[in-house]
Amino acid sequence: MTTTGRIYDDYSVLTPIHDGIDIMDRVMPLIGEELELYRERTPKSFALYERAQKHMIKGVPCTWQADWLLPYTFYADHAKGNRLWDVDGNEYIDFHFGDTPSIFGHSPDNAVTRGIADQILNRGVTSLAPTEDSIFISEMLAERVGLPYWYVTLSASDSNRMAINLARSVTGRSKLLMFNTAYHGTVDDTLKWMPRPGQVEYRWAHFRPGEDAAAVTKIAEFNDLEGVENALKDRDVAVLLTEPFLTDGGFTMPQEGWHKALRELCTRYGTLLLIDETHTQTSGPGGLTRLWGLDPDIWVSGKSIGAGLPVGVMGLKEELARKWQGLLDGFAPWGICGLTGQGTTNSANMLCLRALRLSLEHNYTDKTFAKMFASMDHLARGMRGVIEKHNAPFRIDTAGARLNVSFMPDVAYDALSAAKGVGFGGYREYWLYYCLNRGLLLIPIVNMILTGPDTTIDDCDKLVKAWDEVITNMYGR
Numbered sequence: 001m002t003t004t005g006r007i008y009d010d011y012s013v014l015t016p017i018h019d020g021i022d023i024m025d026r027v028m029p030l031i032g033e034e035l036e037l038y039r040e041r042t043p044k045s046f047a048l049y050e051r052a053q054k055h056m057i058k059g060v061p062c063t064w065q066a067d068w069l070l071p072y073t074f075y076a077d078h079a080k081g082n083r084l085w086d087v088d089g090n091e092y093i094d095f096h097f098g099d100t101p102s103i104f105g106h107s108p109d110n111a112v113t114r115g116i117a118d119q120i121l122n123r124g125v126t127s128l129a130p131t132e133d134s135i136f137i138s139e140m141l142a143e144r145v146g147l148p149y150w151y152v153t154l155s156a157s158d159s160n161r162m163a164i165n166l167a168r169s170v171t172g173r174s175k176l177l178m179f180n181t182a183y184h185g186t187v188d189d190t191l192k193w194m195p196r197p198g199q200v201e202y203r204w205a206h207f208r209p210g211e212d213a214a215a216v217t218k219i220a221e222f223n224d225l226e227g228v229e230n231a232l233k234d235r236d237v238a239v240l241l242t243e244p245f246l247t248d249g250g251f252t253m254p255q256e257g258w259h260k261a262l263r264e265l266c267t268r269y270g271t272l273l274l275i276d277e278t279h280t281q282t283s284g285p286g287g288l289t290r291l292w293g294l295d296p297d298i299w300v301s302g303k304s305i306g307a308g309l310p311v312g313v314m315g316l317k318e319e320l321a322r323k324w325q326g327l328l329d330g331f332a333p334w335g336i337c338g339l340t341g342q343g344t345t346n347s348a349n350m351l352c353l354r355a356l357r358l359s360l361e362h363n364y365t366d367k368t369f370a371k372m373f374a375s376m377d378h379l380a381r382g383m384r385g386v387i388e389k390h391n392a393p394f395r396i397d398t399a400g401a402r403l404n405v406s407f408m409p410d411v412a413y414d415a416l417s418a419a420k421g422v423g424f425g426g427y428r429e430y431w432l433y434y435c436l437n438r439g440l441l442l443i444p445i446v447n448m449i450l451t452g453p454d455t456t457i458d459d460c461d462k463l464v465k466a467w468d469e470v471i472t473n474m475y476g477r
């Protein structure tokens, strides 16, 4: 059953209410105590934050770095393996990994880091000439993901932007279709949502004055096939973007037959299907596309794929690649103009290509993933055991090395249910601050937890213990 976006007029609908947990009288004071403790632990970060106010908004060079739900951010000093130290000397076990890019470890002492260092020291960083690494990368991605043609960009956002432009050029259509509350990076046309049925609006602070938010963006609810068909049947949609399941804002899972039906609808109405595996690629070397047998026209990833360096990739089906090449070749009489502006000039530089190659060779292996999955299994089992012990109405879902904490008991098949599971209004804040103050670094935005090859069973046990304490304290037992 899909809940169509009736919700967001009243944010209180997003806060779970559970018997025995008193948010106002019990959890809020606990949050106050944690924030006090945070201040006590981070005086040097606070001093840097104050100094930074003069020259950086919110004291950070990129606002993602202020997205910790804290009164002020902490400043990192250094990171190694799955540990990060802040400027006050506090040590954290990293279950966050910069929201995935460093999942294979910070500065690991291995062939990947040595190869990257060698590239910087001896072999050059940037050039507009491709290196042989790019061919290796394309061959390897083709084998793993199943799409034959590849393009390298600066990040997943960059890949999605490229993919949308390409889809528009090739199909001659202007619109895109995406799912409500999905996130696909800093791509203007996707920074929209549908707070009420049929009403597309700009999301967060991404306004384009004078432009109708629905001008080129259509939005449907995940698992709502009728909504998708309604959006596609005018045959003006160039591309449908989706993750295999939605990861940003809790996990929204696909119902039986959803992906097969999406594929069929896209084919029927001449819309290209883009699968964004930026997050879900931590499910294995070929992502969920391989594991679930998905059949996209375009495939996008980034984040973890570049061994911590900013890299994005885009895979294309042969027919689509040929059409695009035809378009580019059409500009040949005017010299190179068809090739200009397709991605950034600094994309696919020598350093990023080397990092990507080394990452695919050494990180993206079944052996490395097996390690990550083993610690994730242990963690998930432990956290579920705690839920059972307390008979708490919460749930834990996993996909590969990625875990979602939901403060609701059921699997979410729509964006509202998933968002409610995030635990806005007390639950997630307390969980996050409690962990942070005990040296456990979680992804704040959406309750995700990652395990890398360096994550030990002992690390997982520490997080399970914190989960137990948090639930105990929430109930006041």
Ligand SMILES: Cc1ncc(COP(=O)(O)O)c(C=O)c1O
Pocket: 099, 155, 156, 157, 158, 160, 183, 184, 185, 186, 243, 248, 276, 277, 278, 279, 302, 303
């Ligand atoms: C599904 C998805 N796609 C794309 C992106 C954009 O990635 P980046 O910020 O590295 O460009 C994100 C970022 O969180 C994401 O979650």
